[in-house]
Amino acid sequence: MAGRASNSSTGAVLLRDVTEADLPIFFEQQRNREANRMAAFTARDPEDRAAFMAHWTKVLADESITKQTIVFEERVAGNIVCFMQDGHLEVGYWIGKEYWGKGIATKALLAFLNHVPVRPLYAYVAKDNAGSLRVLQKCGFTMSGEGKEYSNARGAEVEAWVLILRANVGYDRAT
Numbered sequence: 001m002a003g004r005a006s007n008s009s010t011g012a013v014l015l016r017d018v019t020e021a022d023l024p025i026f027f028e029q030q031r032n033r034e035a036n037r038m039a040a041f042t043a044r045d046p047e048d049r050a051a052f053m054a055h056w057t058k059v060l061a062d063e064s065i066t067k068q069t070i071v072f073e074e075r076v077a078g079n080i081v082c083f084m085q086d087g088h089l090e091v092g093y094w095i096g097k098e099y100w101g102k103g104i105a106t107k108a109l110l111a112f113l114n115h116v117p118v119r120p121l122y123a124y125v126a127k128d129n130a131g132s133l134r135v136l137q138k139c140g141f142t143m144s145g146e147g148k149e150y151s152n153a154r155g156a157e158v159e160a161w162v163l164i165l166r167a168n169v170g171y172d173r174a175t
């Protein structure tokens, strides 16, 4: 789906293909310490701009990864991606701190689920990331298992929930 022109919108939140011009904005958004602690499973060094750009350059070139920019009121509010992990498709997202608490992640994920029809779809979330868990559950994801892995942001092993979206259920729960 990479490169496909897309404009799926839900309310004021719009998804579009990622451009290189978005990358410096994503970089600034992913530097936030609170966001890193929350997400837990993050880049080794969020201040390493070169590593970030190298990673995203690969992501942009990889057609197996679906990536979209989240636009809110014509500004880049974050990104949402879907990639193969351990043999299954996993979704991940990041919203810039100044855009939190406006329903943007929920609307973006709902729009993204229309954009990526493959099921099942998985998510891997630190057990104490209450915001992300709520977003996923509002979009129809349910608990499927648990795991534990090293968190760069916290410098320790962190427990996680594995969530699964088996079918397109729950779309109306966020409205």
Ligand SMILES: CC(C)(COP(=O)(O)OP(=O)(O)OC[C@H]1O[C@@H](n2cnc3c(N)ncnc32)[C@H](O)[C@@H]1OP(=O)(O)O)[C@@H](O)C(=O)NCCC(=O)NCCS
Pocket: 035, 036, 038, 039, 092, 093, 094, 095, 096, 099, 100, 101, 102, 103, 104, 105, 106, 107, 124, 125, 126, 129, 130, 131, 132, 134, 135
């Ligand atoms: C988690 C994150 C995506 C939430 O984005 P958001 O746009 O603020 O989420 P929404 O506004 O759509 O909120 C959805 C629900 O989660 C709740 N929520 C959001 N952040 C929360 C938090 N920190 N603690 C508890 N609940 C929270 C909201 O109250 C809302 O619930 P409600 O509809 O029952 O009132 C955002 O904080 C973020 O990008 N964090 C850093 C990166 C990250 O953790 N990514 C996910 C990795 S799995």
